[in-house]
Amino acid sequence: MSLRNFNLEKYLKNGKTTYAQRENIEKLADELTKEGFENIVVLGIGGTWAEWYPVVEYCKHLSDFPIYLENAGEFLVKQNMSYLTKKSLVLTASASGNTKEILEASKLCISKGIPVFGFTKDETTPLAKLLTKAIYNPCGDCEDSYLMYFMLALRLYKNLGYFSQYDRWADQMKNLHTNLIRIREEFEPRAAEIARKYSKEPYTMFVGSGVLWGETYLFSMCILEEMQWVRTKAVKSSDFFHGPLELVEKDLPVFLVMGEDEYRQLDERVERFAKKFTDKLEVFDTKDFQLTDIDDEFRVIVSPMIATAILTERLAAHYELNTGHSLEFRRYYRQFEY
Amino acid sequence: MSLRNFNLEKYLKNGKTTYAQRENIEKLADELTKEGFENIVVLGIGGTWAEWYPVVEYCKHLSDFPIYLENAGEFLVKQNMSYLTKKSLVLTASASGNTKEILEASKLCISKGIPVFGFTKDETTPLAKLLTKAIYNPCGDCEDSYLMYFMLALRLYKNLGYFSQYDRWADQMKNLHTNLIRIREEFEPRAAEIARKYSKEPYTMFVGSGVLWGETYLFSMCILEEMQWVRTKAVKSSDFFHGPLELVEKDLPVFLVMGEDEYRQLDERVERFAKKFTDKLEVFDTKDFQLTDIDDEFRVIVSPMIATAILTERLAAHYELNTGHSLEFRRYYRQFEY
Numbered sequence: 001m002s003l004r005n006f007n008l009e010k011y012l013k014n015g016k017t018t019y020a021q022r023e024n025i026e027k028l029a030d031e032l033t034k035e036g037f038e039n040i041v042v043l044g045i046g047g048t049w050a051e052w053y054p055v056v057e058y059c060k061h062l063s064d065f066p067i068y069l070e071n072a073g074e075f076l077v078k079q080n081m082s083y084l085t086k087k088s089l090v091l092t093a094s095a096s097g098n099t100k101e102i103l104e105a106s107k108l109c110i111s112k113g114i115p116v117f118g119f120t121k122d123e124t125t126p127l128a129k130l131l132t133k134a135i136y137n138p139c140g141d142c143e144d145s146y147l148m149y150f151m152l153a154l155r156l157y158k159n160l161g162y163f164s165q166y167d168r169w170a171d172q173m174k175n176l177h178t179n180l181i182r183i184r185e186e187f188e189p190r191a192a193e194i195a196r197k198y199s200k201e202p203y204t205m206f207v208g209s210g211v212l213w214g215e216t217y218l219f220s221m222c223i224l225e226e227m228q229w230v231r232t233k234a235v236k237s238s239d240f241f242h243g244p245l246e247l248v249e250k251d252l253p254v255f256l257v258m259g260e261d262e263y264r265q266l267d268e269r270v271e272r273f274a275k276k277f278t279d280k281l282e283v284f285d286t287k288d289f290q291l292t293d294i295d296d297e298f299r300v301i302v303s304p305m306i307a308t309a310i311l312t313e314r315l316a317a318h319y320e321l322n323t324g325h326s327l328e329f330r331r332y333y334r335q336f337e338y
Numbered sequence: 339m340s341l342r343n344f345n346l347e348k349y350l351k352n353g354k355t356t357y358a359q360r361e362n363i364e365k366l367a368d369e370l371t372k373e374g375f376e377n378i379v380v381l382g383i384g385g386t387w388a389e390w391y392p393v394v395e396y397c398k399h400l401s402d403f404p405i406y407l408e409n410a411g412e413f414l415v416k417q418n419m420s421y422l423t424k425k426s427l428v429l430t431a432s433a434s435g436n437t438k439e440i441l442e443a444s445k446l447c448i449s450k451g452i453p454v455f456g457f458t459k460d461e462t463t464p465l466a467k468l469l470t471k472a473i474y475n476p477c478g479d480c481e482d483s484y485l486m487y488f489m490l491a492l493r494l495y496k497n498l499g500y501f502s503q504y505d506r507w508a509d510q511m512k513n514l515h516t517n518l519i520r521i522r523e524e525f526e527p528r529a530a531e532i533a534r535k536y537s538k539e540p541y542t543m544f545v546g547s548g549v550l551w552g553e554t555y556l557f558s559m560c561i562l563e564e565m566q567w568v569r570t571k572a573v574k575s576s577d578f579f580h581g582p583l584e585l586v587e588k589d590l591p592v593f594l595v596m597g598e599d600e601y602r603q604l605d606e607r608v609e610r611f612a613k614k615f616t617d618k619l620e621v622f623d624t625k626d627f628q629l630t631d632i633d634d635e636f637r638v639i640v641s642p643m644i645a646t647a648i649l650t651e652r653l654a655a656h657y658e659l660n661t662g663h664s665l666e667f668r669r670y671y672r673q674f675e676y
Contacts, residue, residue, distance in 0.1 A: 046580025064420040073576025074547070077600045082402040101576070202540055203569050209412070221581030229584055231541050233571045238411025238439070242384025243559030245670050246567055262415045273676045332583050338611045 003184055004192075005317045015177030017137065018144040022151060022170060024135055028117065029155035031133075037089035039066035040156070043109075043116075045073055045101045047222050048093045051142060053214030054304040055149045061261075063162040072101035076108060084114065089156075092118040093149065095137075097125020106130045119148055142218070142312050143180060143305040147173060150301055169301070175293040176302070180309045183289045187310040194282055195318030202231060204253040205244060207270050209237035210263030211300060212286070215307040219257075223316045227327045230319070237266035241273075248277045257307055258285040261300045284311060341522055342530075343655045353515030355475065356482040360489060360508060362473055366455065367493035369471075375427035377404035378494070381447075381454075383411055383439045385560050386431045389483045391552025392642040393491045399599075401500040410439035414446060422452065427494075430456040431487065433475075435463020444468045457486055480556070480646040481518060485511060488639055507639070513631040514640070518647045521627045525648040532620055533656030540569060542591040543582060545608050547575035548601030549638060550624070553645040557595075561654045565665045568657070575604035579611075586615045595645055596623040599638045622649060 040059075044052040049071055056069040068083065072092070075081075084090075090109050094102045097120040106116045107130065115132035122128065122136050137148060151170060158166035198204060204224070208216025217234050224230040235244050237256075248254065254274045258267040274281045286303040289310075294302060320327050332338065378397075382390040387409055394407040406421065410430070413419075422428075428447050432440045435458040444454045445468065453470035460466065460474050475486060489508060496504035536542060542562070546554025551574055558570040573582050575594075586592065592612045596605040612619045624641040627648075632640060658665050670676065 046577070049580075061418055064418060071574070071576050073579070073604060074574070074601065077603055079600055080399055080402060221577070225581040226584045231571070231585060233569070236409070236412075238409050239384070239559070241411070241671075241676070242387075243563040245676075246564045246668060247569060248670070262417055263412065265415055266411060269676070273670075277670070330584060332586070332611075332615070333579075338579070338583075338607070 003188055003314070003317075004321060006184070008181065011141070011181070012177055014139040014141070014144065018140050018147055019174060019176075021135055021137055021148060025148060025151045026155050028133055028135065029152055029159060032089055032117065033156060033159035036087075038085070038087040039068065039083055040089045040091065040153075041084055042067070042069045043072045043075060043090065043092040043102060043105045044069060045071060045099060047142075047218055048099070048102065048145075050214035050218035050222070051145045052093070052149055053217075054146065054211035055153045057211050058150070058301060059153055059157060062157050063160070065157075065160060065162065070105070072099075072105040075105045076101065084109070084112070086113055088114055090114055090116045091152070092116055092127075093120065093145065094125070094127045095119075095121050095145070097121050097127035099127075103127060103130065119145070142308040143176065146305050146308065147176060154301075165297070168295070169298050172294045172298065176305065179291050179294065180305065182292075183306055184309055184314055186289065187314055191310065191314040191318045195315060195322045198253050198280070198282075199228075199230070199319050199322035201253050204230065204232050204255060205247070206232055206234040206255050206257065207237055207240050207267070208234070208257035208259070209266045210259050210261040211304055212257050212259040212307055215304045215311065216257045218308070219311040219315070223312055223327075224319070226330065226333055227316065228319050228323055228325050230323070237263065237270050240270050245273065248274060250277070250279050252278050253280040253282070254278055256281065256283045257311070258283055258287070259300070259303050259307075260287055261303070341526055341652070341655075342659060344522070344652075346519065349479070349519070350515055352477040352479070352482065356478050356485060357512060357514075359473055359475055359486060363486060363489045364493050366471055366473065367490055367497060370427055370455065371494060371497035374425075376423070376425040377406065377421055378427045378429065378491075379422055380405070380407045381410045381413060381428065381430040381440060381443045382407065383409060383437060385480075385556055386437070386440065386483075388552035388556035388560070389480060390431070390487055391555075392484065392549035392639075393487045395549050396488070396639060397491055397495060400495050401498070403495075403498060403500065408443070410437075410443040413443045414439065422447070422450070424451055426452055428452055428454045429490070430454055430465075431458065431483065432463070432465045433457075433459050433483070435459055435465035437465075441465060441468065457483070480650050481514065481643040484643050484646065485514060492639075503635070506633070507636050510632045510636065514643065517629050517632065518643065520630075521644055522647055522652050524627065525652055529648065529652040529656045533653060533660045536591050536618070536620075537566075537568070537657045537660035539591050542568065542570050542593060543585070544570055544572040544593050544595065545575055545578050545605070546572070546595035546597070547604050548597050548599040549642055550595050550597035550645055553642045553649065554595045556646070557649040557653070561650055561665075562657070564668065564671055565654065566657050566661055566663050568661070575601065575608050578608050583611065586612060588615070588617050590616050591618040591620070592616055594619065594621045595649070596621055596625070597638070597641050597645075598625055599641070
């Protein structure tokens with residue numbers, strides 16, 4: 001099957017380039033472990049915050065080792081961060097390497113004598129110049145970001161004694177991209193149909209939870225709002241029942257992103273409610289997609305990668321086709337100083 | 339000046355009843371301190387989560403004593419809450435005393451042998467029967483909830499050695515309600531005008547941050563969505579620049595709730611941007627309102643009470659007048675099992 005505006009060869013090549021970072025990532029994780037740290041502080045904003053979200057959430061499942069996901073914008077102004085010390089391991093990422101809040105937050109850490117490590121496109125970016133050690137990846141889709149961040153975090157957690165399955169997981173991630181191609185192909189007709197049906201809607205509600213909250217937020221904010229100028233609201237499954245539910249009526253589009261972690265029961269409650277009261281409920285359930293040569297126990301880790309392949313990549317491509325609004329075009333974002 | 343649908347005498351009487359709980363609240367705080375605890379875990383959802391939000395945020399300013407604000411719905415499913423132990427002090431609130439998630443979360447704590455303390459309407463509610471000790475308040479507006487939660491938390495923090503100004507603050511809170519009447523009167527013409535102008539808008543964006551994030555979320559979700567069926571989106575000031583900004587155009591309503599804590603500079607950045615690109619920017623700045631007989635150093639604590647008086651109370655009353663949709667009417671919420 002052909003996927004609209006999707007270069008299969010390039011995708012697989014980029015996937016290989018990403019996976020090839022495994023050696024560098026593990027080396028970095030091992031060095032950092034050797035140096036030692038008392039907690040992990042992750043700096044993200046917008047898309048990067050969303051991509052780190054499941055990684056940090058998953059780590060919290062593995063252990064109560066202190067790990068903090070910071071909104072880099074708030075990090076710059078908030079007080080009383082007593083956990084941020086020279087014994088903190090600070091991680092960040094910016095593909096472009098020039099996201100304002102990430103640069104400033106990194107500089108703030110460095111000014112306190114705390115080195116920053118992370119990911120960026122290549123050695124020429126402003127972020128690369130700030131990082132004590134960096135992992136470079138010039139290409140890649142969101143699943144590649146998820147993969148690299150998980151690799152770094154899970155290798156650290158393996159070293160700390162909290163994720164002994166690391167090697168088996170990392171070996172199996174070789175099979176990630178071929179799985180995500182098949183999943184894209186399975187989803188393609190639905191992506192086309194959903195975009196046709198909803199791309200002109202004046203308001204679309206997004207609901208999600210657990211490790212998929214990041215992706216729920218990412219698709220609605222980064223893709224629909226920023227890249228398509230489509231009005232959305234994203235709400236966590238538990239909060240749906242306090243306010244947003246009263247907006248639901250027959251013709252209100254509710255997009256429910258459903259995951260496979262312990263929060264799933266919250267999503268299911270939303271599903272039971274919404275299917276009674278709107279004809280426009282669309283459920284995106286990662287459980288509907290098989291994974292070949294990846295163990296079931298790793299499905300929760302892979303679920304945001306599935307969600308991003310079908311939503312942030314495929315559904316976005318079809319929204320673009322229907323709205324006629326290029327995903328590349330911005331009127332304000334990064335167009336001038338603000 | 340007359341305030342639409344507002345009973346001045348009743349308001350002042352309710353305010354006195356709330357303030358009169360001071361003795362009970364302080365007694366409870368002192369007993370809890372005596373028994374000792376290693377951290378504080380607060381259970382909220384929807385409106386109660388929003389009302390506890392500034393209290394917990396403010397406490398984090400005062401000290402790094404561990405305090406956690408839990409979404410009671412997520413609390414029921416999430417794993418790895420190693421901080422929840424018999425040495426935790428668990429606090430909650432539900433005016434009605436029958437909020438499903440609050441009851442279940444409280445039961446979960448009790449099943450682990452952890453007692454729960456908090457606030458409810460009176461001794462007859464289901465929550466009252468679960469609480470080891472309760473503070474009753476049969477009446478009151480949102481500012482009364484804020485006041486009682488702050489009283490309990492700040493008395494605890496005084497006892498812990500983190501808020502020596504407690505007595506002076508609590509004494510000055512006697513003057514809260516008369517201040518909030520004057521502030522209501524000052525805001526009234528603007529409330530009428532804003533509701534007239536925006537109540538039929540198909541989509542309104544709310545932006546806020548810091549201790550006012552709870553109130554920003556509360557007004558958009560509880561009042562506009564739940565009680566008025568008005569479509570909204572609430573976003574934190576720092577996140578506004580990653581996604582939502584691209585939606586802004588001349589006729590997009592952006593309601594910016596502006597506070598007085600260290601996050602204010604994030605709000606100011608939104609203001610500078612939004613006023614260039616929409617004709618429908620409305621700024622609700624607590625700094626615009628004087629406080630008589632309340633020291634400036636307490637303004638941050640009072641700011642959510644100001645915001646709730648002008649938004650969740652006054653602006654709501656005027657939305658109701660313009661939409662013709664009673665604030666009491668719900669189609670789903672608490673109308674049946676879901």
